[in-house]
Amino acid sequence: MNTADTCVSDDLQQRLVEMRRDFHRYPESGWTEFRTASIVVEKLTGMGYEISYGSEVLAQDSVMGAPTAEEIERAAARAIEAGADEEIVANMEGGLTGVVATLDTGRDGPTVAFRFDMDANDIGEAQDDDHRPYREGFASEHDGIMHACGHDAHTAMGLGLAEVLAGCQDELRGKLKLIFQPAEEGVRGAKAMADAGVVDDVDYLIGLHVGLKCGPGEMIAGARDFLATSKANVTFTGVPAHAGVEPESGRNALLAAANAAINLHAISRHSDGATRINVGTLNAGSGRNVIPAQARMILETRGADTTLNEFMWERAEEVLQGCALTNGVDLEVDMVGAAVGGESDARLAEEISRIAADMTEISDVQKEAAFGGSEDYTYFMERVQEMGGRASFIVLGTELAAGHHQSYFDIDEEVMTTGVKLLGALAGKLTSME
Amino acid sequence: MNTADTCVSDDLQQRLVEMRRDFHRYPESGWTEFRTASIVVEKLTGMGYEISYGSEVLAQDSVMGAPTAEEIERAAARAIEAGADEEIVANMEGGLTGVVATLDTGRDGPTVAFRFDMDANDIGEAQDDDHRPYREGFASEHDGIMHACGHDAHTAMGLGLAEVLAGCQDELRGKLKLIFQPAEEGVRGAKAMADAGVVDDVDYLIGLHVGLKCGPGEMIAGARDFLATSKANVTFTGVPAHAGVEPESGRNALLAAANAAINLHAISRHSDGATRINVGTLNAGSGRNVIPAQARMILETRGADTTLNEFMWERAEEVLQGCALTNGVDLEVDMVGAAVGGESDARLAEEISRIAADMTEISDVQKEAAFGGSEDYTYFMERVQEMGGRASFIVLGTELAAGHHQSYFDIDEEVMTTGVKLLGALAGKLTSME
């Protein structure tokens, strides 16, 4: 492709808006994106892509932070009711809602992959006329769930890009891969896809997020300084006893958790850079005069890079085990989310910057800038870089009605076409690179 | 009265049963005994007693562990719906549901008081045919509330005794006082009545509990070794902050509570006797990545006597204040229940024993025995003893269908007539003592 506009049909924006609004209306939390993924499967099949999904593209053992089986089942039924294909949903049993679509041009050339995330947030959407989705009738139909981070737009852009690529495949070389990931919120889903090997053959990997700290016309070509993080739910289980009659028979889970909370915060600072620890909640005990037999904590560690977070998490595990032993209670640690650190590839970011520089919709390109938060895209990035490929993460600015994860969140939908054009041009450029 | 049977009409048992079953059917939690107290006021007024109730007999500042204003209002409305007198309920505003009824014989003689408790438990009653109250149609009409400790019987006995005493007042001397106390469960109500001075003029005070560790025919004339206890709800309030972005701006209430829990348990043992401490529940925090700004704990201390519990509670207060300061958070301590220690008067127990020995319904009398738990009757007992009077607490055995505070709890209703006869005879004996 010579320009970013090639192969982009005139009505792309309209279709992107329709798809985005449909996803917005039926938001699905992580590991329950049955309807969303079902639509992705159907549309991409129709365009001639080779599709893999469910357990083919997600390593079950690496799934983190999944809802209960009942919640998953309920969500699957709801998806079918809202139009999802029953058979496709059945193939995503257990919430394995990831999809990978491949377009092989049959011509020599590198494999270029794009990653999109599909999940919504556990946030109730604003229900008033100040909020466009409500005013225009595409606000969430699902109580307490809302696309408040833009993943609805990401998914729509993925489908739009698929259409563009399919439409001009004669001009492309190598292989194109579109990766639709579940459960990015809480950094839960990427690891299971990366561990399933879906990017092992990828030479160039691109991820993209709309909004964040970029305003309209602004773009970061290669985000760096992703924070590594580990998120866990912890349960201490002791033995209850009447606190007045025979306190000695109890094993106090509340005290184990209390010790753990304090000692987690007392983990040493690290001279290599910033670390974080937080015990966000602690809930323990059942009654005033009962030795507490159960305590639950939800916590997270962070590090400015993977090694720093590993330091924190390894120490945290010691603390948890030690405090369980101190109080003679059992410990269960459920890893519910994780992301590694990472840096976009400088050369790839340079390519992206060059293409963006040619686009009128983008006026202000930063080749690199700190991401400053966590994204589980880093698992894909790490894998690609380990295998010798190049990966970058783009932040594409847009006007936001309210901040991310807020009930009035909304985007300027034009950003979707801009993004598809950029990614399409990138696909053309990268597949033709040596 | 020469014998315990004098003045007891043949149909007393039938009326006791009716009253008890009515109370059982409409159980009311502590500080919401509007219907129960309303009936007490009406019946005693009808018998010619002089009545004081509401704020006349309860010191507002000494009220512990009251429900919220909304809960109290809801309960008052429910009581009126179930037949309580609207004006009487209005006079018990704020849940001040205690009643004191006085019968002045006009003849010289000591003042003899009897205390009855009226509140039910926050327990759902068994709903099956194995449970007599359900089978015979007088099970609780109020979800999650049940007379599972026998206070329904106590209240009925108080009314039965009132009838007996009124019926034979010509044979009595001095003054008779019947005290109907709210909120004994959680040891919340007695202090407010004692602090209002309702026993300040009492020469002899008698309390009674059915069941407990006494089987049919068994009785303890003077319980001793009441455990002193303090029960508190504690809230630490800090400052929330994003745990990743600016943890230093937060003030961590969870850590304050964790420190407090551990250090409360580390309060020194006491060489004078048994002490107890328990943090029964700890609930803190709002989200994984938010510095917890609030933490709540419910806790209790106990001591084999008042001094030992005071030692525990004073140390506990230091710990709570110290841990709030350590973590830079605010502390609120809400005293929700308390009982002092206490011992029944030996000479009075001796009198009680002698009368009981004459009753065929009672076969096995222990003059004194350890109570082994807490009862806020001790506040009345302490006040009477401080003023130079004598006080005792009777445990009157009965067959129990299930243990106290269990959903199948039920008593052999015959115990009520036995109790009324015993108390009636005691009234006769004590009012005629020098």
Add this chain to the structure above:
Amino acid sequence: MNTADTCVSDDLQQRLVEMRRDFHRYPESGWTEFRTASIVVEKLTGMGYEISYGSEVLAQDSVMGAPTAEEIERAAARAIEAGADEEIVANMEGGLTGVVATLDTGRDGPTVAFRFDMDANDIGEAQDDDHRPYREGFASEHDGIMHACGHDAHTAMGLGLAEVLAGCQDELRGKLKLIFQPAEEGVRGAKAMADAGVVDDVDYLIGLHVGLKCGPGEMIAGARDFLATSKANVTFTGVPAHAGVEPESGRNALLAAANAAINLHAISRHSDGATRINVGTLNAGSGRNVIPAQARMILETRGADTTLNEFMWERAEEVLQGCALTNGVDLEVDMVGAAVGGESDARLAEEISRIAADMTEISDVQKEAAFGGSEDYTYFMERVQEMGGRASFIVLGTELAAGHHQSYFDIDEEVMTTGVKLLGALAGKLTSME
């Protein structure tokens, strides 16, 4: 023997005084009683007793709280210099300074044993004329060591009793055993002798202590309520690091000890009776800016009986291990002392009381009374009672110049003759029992 006076020669008191003052002048701490034990061995050999000592009567693995090898060697050299027999000292290598002397009458009868302790205290003796030992020239020659508990008198009494028994062995039956124990202070020595089996064949066992809470003429025949106790020295070993430059490389032993101290004190109270815990000292760290790599604590648990102390000690071990794990440091626990609980045998105490009642020197005999402290005699007592024998512990009152373990401690030496007469009479009585 018919009376307690039989076989007691007129000059016994004088010899007791000489021996006691000699021991007083050369006090030896636990596990270094080389001179004392050497004299015991020599004297008893001379009287015709069969002697076992050193590793014959002490199980090396059960030795607790021994000094360092250097300290032991230094003490052995000092003992030899002060007149101890070189060969005997050599046979007590490693501080195994216990002695057992047996007198077999050759006649059928039970085995009756008496236990005496020999060690001094790590206390500097008063050096002024108000203090008789100083005034009369038998104050301690060893800086910082003093017989401040009366074990010098006990040892002398053991030798006096040996002389009495040997002198009247024709009137005795069965076997007589005299047990001289090292290291009673800190409850360190008895277990190693009991574990070596020295009382396994004993039918009646008698222990005795002068003073304590008995004044002149008073006696307890059978002490009860010995507190069980465990005494340990604990070392946490971590990894040092510069606290500014690379704190993450350290493993903080100070924090492990701090956690342990708090959590040890937070071990649950026990409903069966009194327990105690104390971390007496904590010393950790090397410099202001070094992550502390070492921390030492000395601690003790106690219980009103063996089971209660076992509860405390088992929980304490969990806490220590848990806190080591929490902070990633190594743990070493050195058991330096222990005593079990115990009760004197009622029937044996009855016999002792009867004999004492006949003695003019003793005016006030309590058959039983609480000991209220710890004594490792309980290990012997427990073993004898387990094997079906009877054991009792006598407290024999005397006038004290100052309390036990004080630098002005001194006794009325007459108590020694009284004690020897009592034990002699007891030997006669018990060996003739069926």
Add this chain to the structure above:
Amino acid sequence: MNTADTCVSDDLQQRLVEMRRDFHRYPESGWTEFRTASIVVEKLTGMGYEISYGSEVLAQDSVMGAPTAEEIERAAARAIEAGADEEIVANMEGGLTGVVATLDTGRDGPTVAFRFDMDANDIGEAQDDDHRPYREGFASEHDGIMHACGHDAHTAMGLGLAEVLAGCQDELRGKLKLIFQPAEEGVRGAKAMADAGVVDDVDYLIGLHVGLKCGPGEMIAGARDFLATSKANVTFTGVPAHAGVEPESGRNALLAAANAAINLHAISRHSDGATRINVGTLNAGSGRNVIPAQARMILETRGADTTLNEFMWERAEEVLQGCALTNGVDLEVDMVGAAVGGESDARLAEEISRIAADMTEISDVQKEAAFGGSEDYTYFMERVQEMGGRASFIVLGTELAAGHHQSYFDIDEEVMTTGVKLLGALAGKLTSME
């Protein structure tokens, strides 16, 4: 002065070596630099400087980390014995061993000040022939004290510079101030001099340290990123009690310190940059069975800048107070050292660089570089910058025989002449600036 060599006499190096070796032989710890300061006073007086010292130049209330009065007195006596002037020593009563010498040229111009530190380290010097000071006979005469950081050279350089400046004062303008500071080790002495106002009139301030991370020929003209730090000794005082007999009577200082140690380490990380906390030592308690009545901790906080350290120290104070209250003990915090953060002035560093660039002895000049540790010079720097002046801190490289604060530490003495030339040239340049 036109060049750095003007006014430098040929034998300067020889005299610098003599002075440095004399100071090296008689090292004096912080606040006991009596002999050193006495020599400084005498020599500078001889050169015509106006001298202030003792309480004239040190604010008593700002003195931190002084030795005990006995230690100070002993050191003063030792100094006199080693040749210090008795009257001068008397004028430095209480260890106020700072000296300020002023040379007023009488010509208009800025005030330029140079700061030198004089104290030695509490380190025993190597006593073998591999160590030049020992081999050549100028090793420390004072056990356990050694110039192991180069302050002996700094003081000698200060005297050398004084000579140079006095020699060419006709070519200078404005005022020259030479500040000789006690107790830099432990960051204890500068604040008291700054608080006494000794730099309040200073337009340009220069400090210098030899060695550190600069090798021979290397120099940093303006050090930045000084770590702010607070160093404190903490004492908790409780109430002792027998841990078995009446533990409730005790107030446990050990537990207060244990709580403090853990919670100090649990102070929140700060998003603005690096912080540190270390409890270096904790020593508590007196005996196994005594509730510990005293606990001492030595600790330090650090921050990448003043604000970060203030955050740490303020939180630390809360923790200390809170833990004292939690355990009902008294708290005493003794501030024994402190330094603020700081940055050298860029323009001044530029001037310094230019002069250094002209010197053959210096081959590699960095205009600015991180200091990476703490220096209480920052108090002077902060004061000068607050008053509108400019300040810089120079690191001048040299060959080291062993690292700073090690017993084999030694420098290449040539560095002293290089330094004096540099500072002399700087004095010429700066005093002639507008």
